[in-house]
Amino acid sequence: MLIGDVARHSGVSTRMLRHYDAIGLVQPTGRTVGGYREYSADDVRRVFHVESLRSLGLSLKQIGRALEDPAFTPSALVGDLIQWTEDRLAREQELLERLRVIDASAPTGWQDVLHVVALMRELASTSPARRQQAVLTRPEGVPVPAELLVGAILAESDPHVAGALRWALARAGGEGLAALAAVAHSENVDIRRRAVLAIAEMPAGPEAIAVLADALGDPDPMVRGHAALALGGQGVAAAWPTLVGMVVEGRNDVDAAEALGTLSKTPECGARIATALADELAAPTADSETRIRLTQALVELEGATAQEILRNLVHDPDGAVALVASALVGVLDGRTDDGQEQELP
Template sequence: MGDLTNGLSLKQIGRALEDPAFAPSALVGDLIRWTEDRLAREQELLERLRAIDASAPTGWQGVLRIVELMRELNSTSAARRQQAVLARSEGVSVPTELLAGAVLTESDPHVAGALRWALARAGGDGVAALDAGAHSEDVDIRRRAVLAIAEMPEAPGATALLADALGDPDTTVRRHAALALGRRGVAAAVPTLVGMVVEGSNDVDAAEVLGTLSHNPGCTDRITSALVDELAAPTADSATRIRLIQALVELTGSTAQEVLRQLAHDDDHAVALVASALVGVLEERSPQDQADEGS
């Protein structure tokens, strides 16, 4: 029957119908696929034109630059895509929708980082452009959306979207959201951050963010209690307890320090050694440091 990717003429369809071995369902199926492909290409073109229109171009140079950027972002070369983002001309407004769409589809980590950087500095409503991605059925798209939103701390609506992401079924999405929210001082991130320390996933970053959150008077006791509960859990092995101890040392307040002093006499020799060493570090801190932590 030939290749239907470019469509069939009526004459070709007539010849197919005269073939005794012809199955009508095969022709219909091929026509459906051809039509779907054509619609997808036209939808992509429509979205590109809308992205250009959204930038409110006032001259041909701006339009042509955006068209060229679109072409470069579709390159098969990751290096070329990254260069296109980093070398975009100053004074040429790049549509937020264009950058957001590229962020959500980019798989190369270096290019993705450059795109997030550009999107965070592009102005416009980048969070709104990422909203659909944050609720996509594709988990990779949701991960990219949350990472991009995390780099726009001042953008309206960013915190609300990240808070929604704390309930995402994907662990990675929840962890990205928790780190970003914790840096914003949102206490709702505490359970996820503590879980990251327990599981050993980005536990150093999680512990640092918990330390930042502990400067909020309402969070200090909550974080300390959560870490102590995990230390006493029957399933906590030596490595897990040591990670929890390292998180405790990041916290402000006297309660965490007292817990560390008690753990310096723990039955687990490795845990006791680490706790004892960290108690020594705390005691060597200057009085000014201690005053700052208690304020």
């Protein structure tokens, strides 16, 4: 079979076939009377073998060794190819994400593109101070793509940098909410925590409240806590059981008590919260420290039910609880009718 026929059957160009011949990879076994290359059936099969190995990413040198050395084992080489391919895909995926971020920023000129690229570079710095500075000192009037902020928030472990990123995202309005909501059910608990905390600090809206309400059922207490504090501050009654649990467990109990105070402005909800706190106070497993936290939470609540429970605690058998209750009753008695504390002389 002449070189032109081999090219048509194999899809390999005559130029590449001549190159294979020159480097000794596939050399035709014969020549015609006129000196033209003549390929046997085995030669053609070798061409197909070469192309098959090329499709796996092997170099021509590696292919020659694989075909000529009977002792050559593919396992190590294939393993290296897998690692190389994974690295290349990761680099290309990173490039794709960068391009998407730039596209989402809707640049009007190359200067806008350069600003975004510079910010991406700074956010990838190994220095937390540089990452934080990149967010806080960005030029006025230069928008930061929400997708870039969301990606940085989900990857950021430094609490100060994370706080700056959440602040910047909150300033962007509701942008980025969809991306955060999409990972609010991630198997990675750290990502869920960062996502829900970022949503909690964004402007409240129906979509954000719906995501946070769903997070109240998360198995992680920190995720539930972030959601409950935000919802409680927005007056969403569904948060109160989680907030009561936070007071009992001593997790952000001061903030939880303040959120319960906000919810207690609705009389029905206030009565239910006060009753729940009273039940926890009476629980046989409640130790003195837990009962003190519950007592302190009662003073934050509005309504007669909470005040009555608090006044009864003045006579509690636990002296520490009774002492705290007495002090808090004094605070209650010092309040004016509009709920503000009077100035003491």
